[in-house]
Amino acid sequence: MPRATNSVATKARKKRVLKQAKGFFGRRKNVWTVAKNAVEKAMAYAYRDRKQNKRNFRALWITRINAGARLHGMSYSQFMGKVKANNIELNRKVLADLAMNHPAAFTAIVNKIK
Numbered sequence: 001m002p003r004a005t006n007s008v009a010t011k012a013r014k015k016r017v018l019k020q021a022k023g024f025f026g027r028r029k030n031v032w033t034v035a036k037n038a039v040e041k042a043m044a045y046a047y048r049d050r051k052q053n054k055r056n057f058r059a060l061w062i063t064r065i066n067a068g069a070r071l072h073g074m075s076y077s078q079f080m081g082k083v084k085a086n087n088i089e090l091n092r093k094v095l096a097d098l099a100m101n102h103p104a105a106f107t108a109i110v111n112k113i114k
Contacts, residue, residue: 061096068099072110082113 014032020042021028021035028038066076074082083090088109090098098106
């Protein structure tokens with residue numbers, strides 16, 4: 001039996017990978033073997049960093065809330081403990097935005113929980 005190669009599928013697969021490698025530098029964008037590895041690595045980083053992004057933003061929000069709370073003589077943990085105790089259902093993203101961009105509103109929250 002003759003050897004059958006599905007060149008249509010092979011070409012489509014290569015074309016898809018090379019399209020994903022568009023914008024890469026040097027041989028990473030147009031040489032199949034190099035582009036395939038570069039795209040695989042890029043996809044792995046993209047998957048990992050979608051998770052990492054959430055962690056980074058949470059850390060940023062905590063830092064901003066901490067800075068805002070310290071202006072009013074509290075630590076972050078004291079502030080968040082009192083926020084939970086007073087049933088204020090604002091998440092860290094909103095609290096960080098208030099601390100950064102609306103200091104009067106943040107001060108009102110601090111005064112309410114003190």
